[in-house]
Amino acid sequence: MKLDSEQNTFNQGLMNFLDTSPTPFHACQNLLTRLLESGYQHIREEDSWAQSVSKSVNSLTGKYVITRNDSSLIAIDFSGEKLSDTGFHLVGAHTDSPCLKLKANAEIKQQGYLQCGVEVYGGVLLNPWFDRDLSLAGRISYRYKDGDVQSCLIDFEKAIATIPSLAIHLDREANEKHPINPQNDIPPILLQLSVSDEETLETLLSTAVLENNHQLTEIQNINILSHELCFYDTQKSAIIGANDDFLCSARLDNLLSCYIAAEALISSSDIQSKQSNVIVFNDHEEVGSSSTSGAAGNFLTSILQRFCHLEDTNGLAEENLYRALKKSNLISADNAHAIHPNFQQKHDKSHGPLINQGPVIKINANQRYASNSETVAEFKNLANQFNIPTQSFVIRTDIACGSTIGPIIASSTGIKTIDVGLATWAMHSIRETAGSKDILSFHHLLTEYFA
Numbered sequence: 001m002k003l004d005s006e007q008n009t010f011n012q013g014l015m016n017f018l019d020t021s022p023t024p025f026h027a028c029q030n031l032l033t034r035l036l037e038s039g040y041q042h043i044r045e046e047d048s049w050a051q052s053v054s055k056s057v058n059s060l061t062g063k064y065v066i067t068r069n070d071s072s073l074i075a076i077d078f079s080g081e082k083l084s085d086t087g088f089h090l091v092g093a094h095t096d097s098p099c100l101k102l103k104a105n106a107e108i109k110q111q112g113y114l115q116c117g118v119e120v121y122g123g124v125l126l127n128p129w130f131d132r133d134l135s136l137a138g139r140i141s142y143r144y145k146d147g148d149v150q151s152c153l154i155d156f157e158k159a160i161a162t163i164p165s166l167a168i169h170l171d172r173e174a175n176e177k178h179p180i181n182p183q184n185d186i187p188p189i190l191l192q193l194s195v196s197d198e199e200t201l202e203t204l205l206s207t208a209v210l211e212n213n214h215q216l217t218e219i220q221n222i223n224i225l226s227h228e229l230c231f232y233d234t235q236k237s238a239i240i241g242a243n244d245d246f247l248c249s250a251r252l253d254n255l256l257s258c259y260i261a262a263e264a265l266i267s268s269s270d271i272q273s274k275q276s277n278v279i280v281f282n283d284h285e286e287v288g289s290s291s292t293s294g295a296a297g298n299f300l301t302s303i304l305q306r307f308c309h310l311e312d313t314n315g316l317a318e319e320n321l322y323r324a325l326k327k328s329n330l331i332s333a334d335n336a337h338a339i340h341p342n343f344q345q346k347h348d349k350s351h352g353p354l355i356n357q358g359p360v361i362k363i364n365a366n367q368r369y370a371s372n373s374e375t376v377a378e379f380k381n382l383a384n385q386f387n388i389p390t391q392s393f394v395i396r397t398d399i400a401c402g403s404t405i406g407p408i409i410a411s412s413t414g415i416k417t418i419d420v421g422l423a424t425w426a427m428h429s430i431r432e433t434a435g436s437k438d439i440l441s442f443h444h445l446l447t448e449y450f451a
Contacts, residue, residue, distance in 0.1 A: 001243060002243060002244050003239070003244050003436060003437065006440060007436070007437060007439070007440045010263075010439060010440045010443060011239060011247060011436055011439055011440070013259075013263070014237075014247075014256070014259050014260075014439060015236070015237040015238075015239075015247070015249065017030055017255065017259045018237045018249045018250065018251060018252070018255055018256075018259075019236050019237055019249075021251065021255055022135070022137040022155060022230065022232040022250075022251075023071075023137050023138045023139075023153075023228075023229075023230050023232075024071035024072075024095035024096045024283045025070045025071050025138060025139050025153050025228075026137060026153060026155065027071075027095045027251075027255055027258065027281075028067055028070055028071050028072065028073050028095055028281070029070070029153065031073055031258065031262055031281070032065060032067060032073065034262060034266070035063075035065045035075050035262065035266070036065070038063075038266045038269070039063055039269070040063045040064060040065045040075055041062065041063065041064050041065070042064075042065050042066075042067075043064050043065070043066055044066070045066060045068065045302075045303075049306060049310055050310065052064075053307070053310050055310065055311070056080065058082055058311065058312070059078070059079075059080055059081055059082045059083070059311060060078045060080075060083070060276075060307060060310060060311050061078050061080050062078055063075070063076070063077045063078070063269065064076055064078075066303055068292065068293045068299050069283060069291075069292060069293040070139065070151075070153075071095055071096070071283040071293055072095065072281060072282050072283045072293035072294075072299055073095070073279070073280075073281045074278065074279065074280045074281075074299065074300065074303050075262070075265060075278070075279050076088075076276060076277065076278045076303075076307070077265060077268070077269055077273070077276065077277045077278075077450075078276045079272075079273045079274060079275055079276045079277075081274060081275070081276070082311070082320075083276060083307070083308055083311055083320060083321075083324040084308075084312075084319075084320035084321075084323040084324050084327075085327075086274050086275040086276065086324075086327060087275055087276075087323075087324045087325070087326070087327030087328035087329075088275060088276050088277070088278050088304070088324060088325075088328040088329075088415075089273075089275050089276075089277050089278070089328070089329055089449060089450055090277075090278040090279070090280060090328060090329070090330040090331070090415065091257075091261040091264070091265070091278075091279050091280075091330070091331045091333055091446055091449070091450075092279075092280045092281070092282070092295070092330055092331070092332045092333065092405050092406065092409055093254050093257035093258045093261055093279075093280075093281050093282075093332075093333045093334060093405075094254045094258075094281065094282050094283065094284075094285030094286070094295070094334070094404075094405055095254075095255070095258060095281050095282070095283050096121075096122070096254075096283050096284055096285055096286050096287075097122070097250070097251040097253060097254070097255070097286065098120075098121060098122035098123055098124040098125075098253075098286050098428045099121050099122070099124065099230040099231065099232065100118040100119070100120060100121065100124070100129065100186065100188070100230065100231045101118060101119045101120075101121045101138075101228070101229065101230050101231075102116055102117075102118060102119075102136070102138075102227060102229040102230070102231070103116070103117040103118060103119055104226070105117070106118070106201060107200060107201040107202075108187055109193065112192060112193050113189050113190075113191070113192055113193065114189070114190045114191045114192075114193055114199060114200075114201065115187040115188060115189050115190065116161070116187055116188050116190060116201065116231075117187055118186060118187060118188065118231065120182050120186075121230070121286065121287065122286030122287055122428070123286065123428050124428060125426070125428045125429040125430070126180045126182065126186065127178075127180065128426075128429045128430040128431060129163055129186065129430050130163050130164070130165045131162065131163070131164060131165050132162065132163070132233045132234075132235070132430060133159035133162065133233065133234045133235065134159060134160070134161040134162060134163070134188055134231045134232065134233060134234065135155070135156045135157055135158060135159055135160055135161070135231070135232055135234045136154075136155075136156050136160060136161065136229055136230070136231055136232075137153075137154060137155035137156065137157075137229065137230060137232060138153070138154065138227060138228045138229035138230050139151055139152070139153055139154075139227065139228045139229075140152060140153075140154055140205060140208070140209055140224060140226075140227045140229070141224075141225045141226045141227065142206075142209055142222055142223055142224050142225055143222075143223045143225060144216055144221055144222055144223075145221045149225060152209060152212050152213055153212065154205070154208040154209060154211075154212050154229075155208075155212075156208060157234075158234070159234045160190055160191075160204075161188035161189060161190045161231065162188060162189055163185075163186055163187075163188050163189070164189065188231055190204070202224050203219075205224050205227065205229075206219050206222040206224060207219060209222055209224070210222065232250060232251075233250050233430050233431060235250075235431065236249075237249030237250070239436050241436075244436055245355070245356060245435065245436055245437070246355065246433050246434070246435065246436055247433070247434050247435070247436045247439065248431055248432070248433045249431065249432065250430060250431055250432070251432075252335060252424055252432040252433075252434050253334070253335045253424065253427050253428065253432060254285070254333075254334050254335060256335065256422065256424075256434060256439070257333035257334060257335070257421065257422075258281050260333070260439065260442050260443045260446060261279050261281075261333055261446055262279055262281075263443055264443050264446035264447040264449070264450055265277055265279050265450060267443075267447045267450075268447050268450035268451055271450070271451045273450060273451055275327075275328075277450040278304075280295075280299075280300050280409075282294050282295040282297075282299065282300075282405055285334075285404070285405050289405060289408050295405035295408040295409055296408050296412070300409060300413070301412060301413060304321060304324070304325070304413075305317075305318075305321055308320050308321040308324065322414075325413050325414050325415055326414065328413075328415045328416070329375070329378070329415065329416050329417075329418075330370075330406070330409060330410065330415045330416065330417040330418070331379070331417075331418055331420055331446070331449065332369075332370060332404050332405055332406030332409070332417055332418065332419045332420070333420055333421060333446075334362075334404040334405070334406075334419065334420075334421045335421040335422055335423075335424040335427055335432075335434070336353055336360035336362055336391075336393050336420075336421040336422065336423050336424065337353070337393065337395075337423070337424065337427060338353050338354065338355045338423035338424055338425050338434075338435075339352030339353060339354065339423075340425060346396070346399070347396065348394055348395070348396050348397075350394075351392055351393050351394040351395075353391040353392075353393050353423040354391070354423060355423045355424075355425070355433075355434065355435035355438065356423075356435035356436070356437040356438050357389060357391055357423070357435075357438075358383070358388055358389035358390050358391055358438065358441065359383070359388070359390055359391070359420050359421065359422060359438070359441075359442050359445065360390070360391045360392070360393045360420065360421055360422065360423050361376055361379060361380070361390055361391065361392050361393070361418065361419070361420055362392075362393050362404075362419040362420065362421060363376070363392060363393070363394050363419075364394065364395065364401050366401065367407055368401040368402065368403040368407065369401075369403070369404065369406060369407065369419035370404075370406035370407045370409075370410040370417035370418065370419055371406075371417070371418045371419050371420075372416075372418075374416065375416050375417060375418035376418060378418075379418050379420065382445065382448060382449060383445055385448075386444065386445065386448055388441050388444070388445050391423070404419050406418070406419040422434050422435065422438045422439070422442055423435060423438065
């Protein structure tokens with residue numbers, strides 16, 4: 001069955017977001033823009049919030065968005081009810097994806113080619129990175145002339161690099177065994193140098209800074225000081241399959257969940273919710289979440305605490321925060337492993353989620369996922385009310401289980417949490433696949449959760 005018009009429209013919005021968000025910085029910028037267009041007010045952590053946040057009697061009102069490190073984001077829509085009476089409904093996701101990140105001193109010149117040394121960020125499936133049309137994007141910090149240090153986002157957009165495979169003629173066992181050495185085998189090739197060529201990586205980066213800041217005029221006055229840059233595949237996202245069953249794209253893990261959750265929060269703004277609604281999107285999940293902008297940092301707790309202090313000036317803010325957290329719920333939204341028809345043996349026979357068969361509840365006895373019997377029951381009950389099917393995933397007992405931001409937030413805040421995600425193939429590949437028909441139904445479910 002082909003996609004209907006509502007599904008197609010929503011998926012096209014998602015695909016545009018995926019294509020324009022090659023790094024967590026760009027994803028955060030795009031989400032911020034979308035929320036501002038939808039009536040959210042951007043408040044900064046370093047500012048006083050006393051005059052910025054609206055209040056009526058003993059409760060907060062309005063819609064606010066806060067970013068940290070340009071790569072993590074929290075948005076909240078206050079219900080107008082007292083936080084300690086109603087709590088929060090939260091959806092959490094992460095903005096980062098496994099990739100190849102440029103090293104600090106990345107330039108390599110050998111055999112007449114300019115290459116870049118890279119670090120492997122997160123659990124990258126390396127084989128698919130070969131023979132792709134790669135571009136480079138991220139954040140650069142620089143000084144212009146004798147001025148202050150500034151930062152900007154850059155995106156070359158066009159393909160500027162490739163990692164060519166070694167020909168089968170030179171590696172006859174490539175199809176039988178092909179271990180990849182991440183230090184030696186994957187430095188991307190950017191260009192071929194001529195005898196008189198003085199092209200350097202810094203020149204390329206300085207040019208990108210110049211093109212992204214029209215106030216700068218002279219490339220020789222740009223001094224690159226540091227960068228956080230990621231290579232990415234320039235192939236656009238696409239709906240594929242004879243019946244348009246699949247959406248293929250880079251960074252579905254986990255920008256798919258970020259987009260769906262943000263749009264659900266925006267859609268729910270027209271509904272008078274009893275509780276205040278929150279989205280929290282953290283960076284650095286793929287490398288353990290231990291950073292200022294990661295889920296193991298204090299971003300979420302500090303923001304919720306500050307709002308509770310603004311709401312209550314009678315010295316009970318801390319107690320009211322704990323009361324609010326106790327009445328709160330978190331859906332940790334992160335992709336789930338769809339059963340692969342060619343590798344069925346990699347799944348437990350009773351827990352093989354199918355693409356386009358509804359969101360997947362992720363369960364692990366060792367708390368790699370934060371779901372428990374109560375949060376699972378509540379989620380299933382909500383889905384049943386709107387005739388949205390759900391599935392369950394439990395990893396094979398002889399395979400190590402991955403994790404999410406769910407257990408991290410649950411353990412630090414005490415919020416009741418469930419781990420849920422859409423079934424996905426090729427997770428952590430340069431190009432992943434999810435169900436085109438799952439996406440809108442998950443959006444509707446999260447919208448009802450916020451209602």
